[in-house]
Amino acid sequence: MKRSIPLWPLLAAAALSVAVPAAAQDKVVNVYSSRHYQTDEKLYRDFTKATGIQVRLIEGKEDALIERIRNEGANSPADVLITVDAGRLWRAEELDLFAPVKSQVLDNRLPASFRHPEGKWFGFSYRARVIVYNKDKVKPGEITSYADLADPKWKGRICVRSSSNIYNLSLLAALIHHWGEDKARQWAKDVKENLARDPKGGDTDQIKAVAAGECDVAISNHYYYVRLMNSDKPEDKKVVEKVALVWPDQNGNGTHVNVSGAGLIKTAPHKQAAIKFLEYLASDQAQAYFAAGNNEWPVVSSAAYRNPALASLGKFKADSLNVSVLGKNQALAQKIYDQVGWK
Structure with missing residues (x-):
């Protein structure tokens, strides 16, 4: 219309x-x-x-x-x-x-x-698309890559926003380039099976859900975490105390950036x-x-x-993929998400 x-x-x-x-x-x-x-x-x-x-x-x-x-x-x-x-x-x-x-x-x-x-x-x-985890539920080094999110050990433990969100479309678009369509589809299917709940809310909601124990791991853009770090609200400070951030794929292609x-x-x-x-x-x-x-x-x-809050996150290896590829693979990324039932 x-x-x-x-x-x-x-x-x-x-x-x-x-x-x-x-x-x-x-x-x-x-x-x-x-x-x-x-x-x-x-x-x-x-x-x-x-x-x-x-x-x-x-x-x-x-x-x-x-x-x-x-x-x-x-x-x-x-x-x-x-x-x-x-x-x-x-x-x-x-x-x-x-x-x-x-x-x-x-x-x-x-x-x-x-x-x-x-x-x-x-x-x-x-900006970087990172993994956030609950420090009481996940050990440092237990999850280090996007591929790890597909491991059955995380079944019922992951929170993420809708597949139609541009940030998730771009992430999968990058994975399609690096891994190929079939492996990227299998990854999306496995991650969908590991979700603790149906996708809802924005990235900040995913981080807060991890802190609240609704899930143990979430995917988020880094600046949502930094906003919570810079917040003067006591409830936001408590969220930051309960979670930690991972730069995915430091031993591989590097963390997805946009x-x-x-x-x-x-x-x-x-x-x-x-x-x-x-x-x-x-x-x-x-x-x-x-x-x-x-x-x-x-x-x-x-x-x-x-x-200071951003600087405190330290340096990381970023994916060197030209970001124009993210748009070119966008339609295929959405098709894959739809095929596997990632809402």
Whole structure:
């Protein structure tokens, strides 16, 4: 069923696309972002201070913004889309929303594994998909890999969110690449059989379920754990005391990682300003802000960040797989989850 589009976004889009002199257009960049962090606001202000280019921000949910740009078509005022997870960047790519960018700054600053091979989008911070366990129920070193989650010893002991969630789709997409379709399907089937309950809630709910004894092990993005570490709530502190975190696959391909990223919209009315904005996101200063917003790591190794809780997790071996593969294998990942009955 086709989703109806409210009138006010269309009026706003029309207002943003009113013809103005070329010189004035160069001083504006229209950013559609699914990120809602105070650190991003500081980043935008500093970009304007450094370049004189004003940032016009439109915020919304990830998939809703992608759909909005698609519906706006050639008249979209959007210059840049910022969103989370390579899977969503891939969805925008599949809708032909992005234009490839050729930039020595981006090529030199950003690791190849964190950007699209053709420059259609770029990752600017990254997160890890980790395993969290109950310290009273699981011994250190007892579980060390994603493959371990399929072991029958964990039957009735695992919590995880829905298979349709983009984070789980991207994880399985990576496993499909590394293991092949058949082994990945068997893994999904075995993990589904080991669940303590039907998938429900978000990653924070899985961590809290482990602490409460509803299950012994859970899969989560690392920053949900860090948020609990940084919380002032006594109940959150108790959760952190009861659980521990594992970097999976340190003796193999490395822990699965994903990105928050951005790309240039194909119909961008301010292309040069948009490219300058993307290049600014790769600067050390912007990297620190971009990563801090969601307790993630900068993709640029020289960028410093101040996050004691995140730093306390230590270093780990990350999977070097190019994150664009996560989108390409997304449909197959969902098909496998559906086949094995992972809700």
